[in-house]
Amino acid sequence: MAHSSQTDRASLGATGRSLPIALLRVREKVMERFRPMLQRHGVTEQQWRVLRVLGEAPDIDMSALAKAANLLPPSLSRMTKGLEERGLISTTRASDDGRRTSLRLTASGATLITQVTPESTAISAEIEAIVGRSEIQALIDQLERVLDALDKAKA
């Protein structure tokens, strides 16, 4: 009974050969490697996505941030409250449109990014070393093609 840690694909019916499950399994396996590091820094995977986007796009609003970080607006609303209390981000009402909330990193939020980024990069490099750089690039390309096809199909 070698490699007992592998998920029992093949041992069950065709359930395992579906695209949603394949995507889920790979995502799990990949995130497994990032999570302990993020936990040491006190942020979740989603919070880290939000902070990273804010690092690249200061004064973005909630809607654009949610889209860029792939979160739904309710999740983001909850989350930004906590991040603001922790002093990692700050929010202001947009002057030209009173409905919009504008978000940006604080100094300590920016500091956190500089601490996490190199560790994150190192883990990505580990994964590339295991899987192969070109294989990962090819996979991402293929994923983007599928995404575009589904986007264009609309309904």
Place this chain on the structure above:
Amino acid sequence: MAHSSQTDRASLGATGRSLPIALLRVREKVMERFRPMLQRHGVTEQQWRVLRVLGEAPDIDMSALAKAANLLPPSLSRMTKGLEERGLISTTRASDDGRRTSLRLTASGATLITQVTPESTAISAEIEAIVGRSEIQALIDQLERVLDALDKAKA
């Protein structure tokens, strides 16, 4: 400004070109098409995974079911309580090992599967028609290769 419904990849920095996010985005886009159907039948995506596995592997125990359906044991524990109350599954203590819980579908659970399966198959066919059958198979193959590589790498 054509195709405004697309997520703004490219419009932000390199954040969008990471494997975890690409996997997340495709999974979202794919599940989008299944969710309304499942909702009409009163089951979540995860519940549907569990029921499907039980349809293929009767009298499976919690641990094996969790692995096969890609859920963590705590999620499964919560969930099976609800499914049992709704009469879709039944559970018994394993006679040979008092720690194990054995699960199986009830008649109405089996009926639900026969109702959902054809609709699920139809949606999969739609996706195949949009993306291309061979492209999807190639993608799944690639995903499984990545999974195996990461599995074998252990740490």
Place this chain on the structure above:
DNA sequence: TGTCAATAATTAACACGTTAATCATTCTCG
């Protein structure tokens, strides 16, 4: 200009994801 539709954000409610801790049963081995 004033009313109604549209948009941005939030809140609410329920289910799942994740980690750590706990409980019960079985296994191991002195």
Place this chain on the structure above:
DNA sequence: CGAGAATGATTAACGTGTTAATTATTGACA
């Protein structure tokens, strides 16, 4: 046999996912 480790399942606590409803503000246009 019996004490303690190992295993299977559950519970607890907190954060996120998802849908629907609500609030505040802006926009459209009769």
